[in-house]
Amino acid sequence: MSKILIFGHQSPDTDAITSAITFSHLQNALGKETEAVALGKTTAETQYALDQFGVEAPRIITTAAEETQEVMLVDHNEAQQSVPDIDKVKVLAVVDHHRIANFQTANPLLYRAEPVGCTNTIILKMYKENNVGIPKHIAGLMLSAIISDTLLLKSPTCTEEDEKAAKELAEIAGVELEAYGKELLKAGTDTSSKNADM
Amino acid sequence: MSKILIFGHQSPDTDAITSAITFSHLQNALGKETEAVALGKTTAETQYALDQFGVEAPRIITTAAEETQEVMLVDHNEAQQSVPDIDKVKVLAVVDHHRIANFQTANPLLYRAEPVGCTNTIILKMYKENNVGIPKHIAGLMLSAIISDTLLLKSPTCTEEDEKAAKELAEIAGVELEAYGKELLKAGTDTSSKNADM
Ligand SMILES: [Mn+2]
Ligand SMILES: [Mn+2]
Ligand SMILES: [Mn+2]
Ligand SMILES: [Mn+2]
Numbered sequence: 306m307s308k309i310l311i312f313g314h315q316s317p318d319t320d321a322i323t324s325a326i327t328f329s330h331l332q333n334a335l336g337k338e339t340e341a342v343a344l345g346k347t348t349a350e351t352q353y354a355l356d357q358f359g360v361e362a363p364r365i366i367t368t369a370a371e372e373t374q375e376v377m378l379v380d381h382n383e384a385q386q387s388v389p390d391i392d393k394v395k396v397l398a399v400v401d402h403h404r405i406a407n408f409q410t411a412n413p414l415l416y417r418a419e420p421v422g423c424t425n426t427i428i429l430k431m432y433k434e435n436n437v438g439i440p441k442h443i444a445g446l447m448l449s450a451i452i453s454d455t456l457l458l459k460s461p462t463c464t465e466e467d468e469k470a471a472k473e474l475a476e477i478a479g480v481e482l483e484a485y486g487k488e489l490l491k492a493g494t495d496t497s498s499k500n501a502d503m
Numbered sequence: 504m505s506k507i508l509i510f511g512h513q514s515p516d517t518d519a520i521t522s523a524i525t526f527s528h529l530q531n532a533l534g535k536e537t538e539a540v541a542l543g544k545t546t547a548e549t550q551y552a553l554d555q556f557g558v559e560a561p562r563i564i565t566t567a568a569e570e571t572q573e574v575m576l577v578d579h580n581e582a583q584q585s586v587p588d589i590d591k592v593k594v595l596a597v598v599d600h601h602r603i604a605n606f607q608t609a610n611p612l613l614y615r616a617e618p619v620g621c622t623n624t625i626i627l628k629m630y631k632e633n634n635v636g637i638p639k640h641i642a643g644l645m646l647s648a649i650i651s652d653t654l655l656l657k658s659p660t661c662t663e664e665d666e667k668a669a670k671e672l673a674e675i676a677g678v679e680l681e682a683y684g685k686e687l688l689k690a691g692t693d694t695s696s697k698n699a700d701m
Contacts, residue, residue, distance in 0.1 A: 402611055403611055404607070404608045404609060404610050404611055404612070405603070405606060405607055405608050405612070405614060406607040406608070407607070408603060408606075408607075409602070409603055409604040409605070409606075410602045410603050410604070411602060412602055412618070413600055413601055413602055413616065413617075413618040414602070414603070414616060414618055415616065415617050415618060416603060416614050416615070416616040417614070417615060417616075418611065418612060418613065418614035418615075419611075419613050420610070420611040420612055420613060430632075434628075434632055
């Protein structure tokens with residue numbers, strides 16, 4: 306059977322890329338066969354985070370139905386932000402922190418959305434609920450996404466949960482939150498390639 | 504400020520009525536001001552469960568917007584199964600086990616769906632995740648909903664999680680699962696008033 310593909314939105318930001326990686330790691334630990342992929346190139350900011358924690362950028366896909374029948378969406382749900390042939394595959398799961406619109410399924414599914422600042426804040430909770438340990442590189446990627454989505458805990462969308470998660474993840478990742486956060490955001494502004502924040 | 508109203512679908516079955524009550528109890532324990540209401544009369548089956556655990560049937564509403572600005576939906580998400588003026592209020596949360604369709608929001612929200620046999624199986628997990636204790640009467644109502652939606656753990660939609668939840672809840676509720684389950688389902692067939700299973 307083909308692998309379940311997991312991906313974030315088009316023009317991926319750091320949360321879209323890393324939540325695919327971190328949610329795929331969780332699903333695989335729970336016995337599923339999944340692969341994190343991307344709907345576009347990583348930005349300089351995201352690449353900095355991947356390099357920092359020794360993780361390869363996910364391969365880019367332009368179609369899902371040609372290689373799988375089942376997908377999981379992270380950091381988005383709206384069809385127009387997803388893979389172009391999203392209507393040809395079965396969505397098994399969604400983890401997201403945005404409004405719900407232009408999304409429907411034929412079957413029941415796992416849908417986990419919370420009004421927090423970052424998809425990875427929700428994924429961290431799911432690791433804990435399922436008693437799955439968080440390796441250092443996964444913690445580093447989750448932390449990078451929270452820093453990116455909340456502008457180092459300063460955005461109006463940042464919640465107490467995001468802040469608590471960031472502090473906890475910084476410890477597991479072995480980095481100093483403020484210092485690493487500034488470096489990461491600086492890496493993103495060093496270039497014009499940053500994707501629009503979604 | 505007016506209370507947040509929590510309700511299940513029209514023509515409510517036992518899961519629709521009781522998940523409003525059990526999710527409202529959880530939300531109130533977490534500091535929100537909510538009230539469980541219903542979009543229709545309770546069936547004989549549901550009334551049997553309510554009587555068994557000494558709980559009043561929720562009052563029936565025909566409009567939400569006239570008394571509140573904020574609602575939470577349980578055991579449904581589709582607009583045509585909800586309160587007629589659902590488009591005039593803000594949906595803060597949804598807990599459900601059905602497909603997602605004809606549902607959209609302007610803002611991020613809490614959306615918790617899992618492909619299990621009963622909404623109360625998901626709500627039980629949320630009690631645990633939030634470390635909120637489950638009183639005997641709440642356990643009895645949750646159990647009744649699982650028995651009703653899974654036809655005493657025999658329906659094709661019943662999962663291992665529903666089964667595990669039912670056994671655990673029967674202990675807290677102080678009833679024998681098989682015996683109580685048969686009585687409850689019998690109470691529902693003693694009359695023609697049972698609503699269509701949704
Ligand atoms: Mn995000
Ligand atoms: Mn994003
Ligand atoms: Mn149900
Ligand atoms: Mn129902």
